[in-house]
Amino acid sequence: MPNNTLEITTICSDVENSQFTLQSTVPEEEMRVENTTPVIHPQLSQRRSLPRIKILGTGGTIASKAASSSATADYKVDLTIQDMLDSIPDISRICEVEYEQICNVDSKNIDEPILLKIYNGISESLQKFDGIVITHGTDSLAETAFFIESTIDAGEVPIVFVGSMRPSSSVSADGPMNLYQAICIAADSKSRNRGVLVSLNDQISAGYYITKTNANSLDSFNVRQGYLGNFVNNEIHYYYPPVKPQGCHKFKLNIPTGTESFNFPDVCIIYGHQGITSKLLNIVKSEYEGIVIATMGAGSMPDNVNVDCLRVEIPIVYSKRSMDGMIPRANLPRNSNGDSNMCIASGYLSPEKSRILLQLCLACNYGIDEIRHVFRGVYGG
Numbered sequence: 088m089p090n091n092t093l094e095i096t097t098i099c100s101d102v103e104n105s106q107f108t109l110q111s112t113v114p115e116e117e118m119r120v121e122n123t124t125p126v127i128h129p130q131l132s133q134r135r136s137l138p139r140i141k142i143l144g145t146g147g148t149i150a151s152k153a154a155s156s157s158a159t160a161d162y163k164v165d166l167t168i169q170d171m172l173d174s175i176p177d178i179s180r181i182c183e184v185e186y187e188q189i190c191n192v193d194s195k196n197i198d199e200p201i202l203l204k205i206y207n208g209i210s211e212s213l214q215k216f217d218g219i220v221i222t223h224g225t226d227s228l229a230e231t232a233f234f235i236e237s238t239i240d241a242g243e244v245p246i247v248f249v250g251s252m253r254p255s256s257s258v259s260a261d262g263p264m265n266l267y268q269a270i271c272i273a274a275d276s277k278s279r280n281r282g283v284l285v286s287l288n289d290q291i292s293a294g295y296y297i298t299k300t301n302a303n304s305l306d307s308f309n310v311r312q313g314y315l316g317n318f319v320n321n322e323i324h325y326y327y328p329p330v331k332p333q334g335c336h337k338f339k340l341n342i343p344t345g346t347e348s349f350n351f352p353d354v355c356i357i358y359g360h361q362g363i364t365s366k367l368l369n370i371v372k373s374e375y376e377g378i379v380i381a382t383m384g385a386g387s388m389p390d391n392v393n394v395d396c397l398r399v400e401i402p403i404v405y406s407k408r409s410m411d412g413m414i415p416r417a418n419l420p421r422n423s424n425g426d427s428n429m430c431i432a433s434g435y436l437s438p439e440k441s442r443i444l445l446q447l448c449l450a451c452n453y454g455i456d457e458i459r460h461v462f463r464g465v466y467g468g
């Protein structure tokens with residue numbers, strides 16, 4: 088008879104509590120073979136009400152139609168949330184749904200006034216609902232998800248972003264299944280305390296880190312920090328216990344009533360390439376309050392551009408044009424005193440997420456040391 092208590096000893100002598108005891112944590116009743124007919128205790132089913140889910144619609148391909156069933160481009164965003172709900176399996180036994188149409192646009196048109204509406208829609212729903220789903224175009228979904236994770240403390244409420252790659256009119260449209268899964272994920276108690284999630288193509292990921300890596304295919308989103316879970320045949324499989332992104336700096340926004348747009352400080356992105364000069368840097372440095380550079384490799388810019396960056400008096404975040412990897416602080420340019428002046432390493436953040444983080448820092452009037460500290464959370468700074 089195997090003993091289900093196992094002892095292992097770490098080989099790292101410096102780790103505290105170097106002896107662990109691993110025990111099976113599966114409760115006894117779950118280890119029994121499941122009866123295929125679920126027995127619902129009548130009193131229990133009456134006492135338990137269904138989770139309440141708020142859906143906020145913003146548009147995107149998931150809410151679009153093309154001219155023919157084979158077309159996957161040149162489509163129009165015009166489906167309402169009700170149209171989308173009509174195309175998914177019955178969810179009335181899973182949750183109660185309320186919805187609100189924030190806007191209905193391609194996500195290339197999501198700007199600060201719309202971002203504020205999404206922010207307000209989520210903030211107002213947090214106290215009243217058990218989960219929130221946001222339908223969103225995939226092109227800028229990762230930016231909105233990053234912004235929301237950085238500015239809203241969701242507590243235990245799951246905030247689930249979802250989109251699709253094919254219009255609703257297409258053969259094998261992915262939107263209905265993606266939306267169905269997102270609603271199930273938002274309604275599931277296992278999704279609590281995980282912050283902002285992205286649900287797409289059966290995969291569940293952290294909105295803080297996810298990136299759109301393919302402009303066309305269904306498997307368009309990737310996350311080197313790892314998927315959090317999977318959705319298969321109506322089952323949600325999380326690989327880890329509840330976790331939120333480490334080092335995510337939370338900004339508390341104070342928004343006076345009647346505000347129509349965030350009006351964050353302007354930050355632009357410069358794309359690095361062979362033969363780049365300081366021409367663009369010199370044009371934008373007086374027009375913007377911060378700059379992000381999508382550098383070659385892990386912070387590489389031509390030596391003469393680095394020299395000019397060290398002279399600029401606004402923060403310059405060195406990020407990367409490579410989809411994966413990070414910018415270590417050691418790769419920042421330095422002057423003769425070994426000082427990086429206003430240059431900051433983005434760590435693991437992409438240029439577009441670095442831009443949002445820098446905007447938030449500048450909106451809070453953070454000085455260079457505080458900005459460095461914030462980027463330290465993602466191992467930059």
Ligand SMILES: NC(=O)C[C@H](N)C(=O)O
Nearest residue numbers: 147148193194224225226
């Ligand atoms: N797949 C998509 O949703 C792309 C679309 N252009 C959007 O971001 O709104």
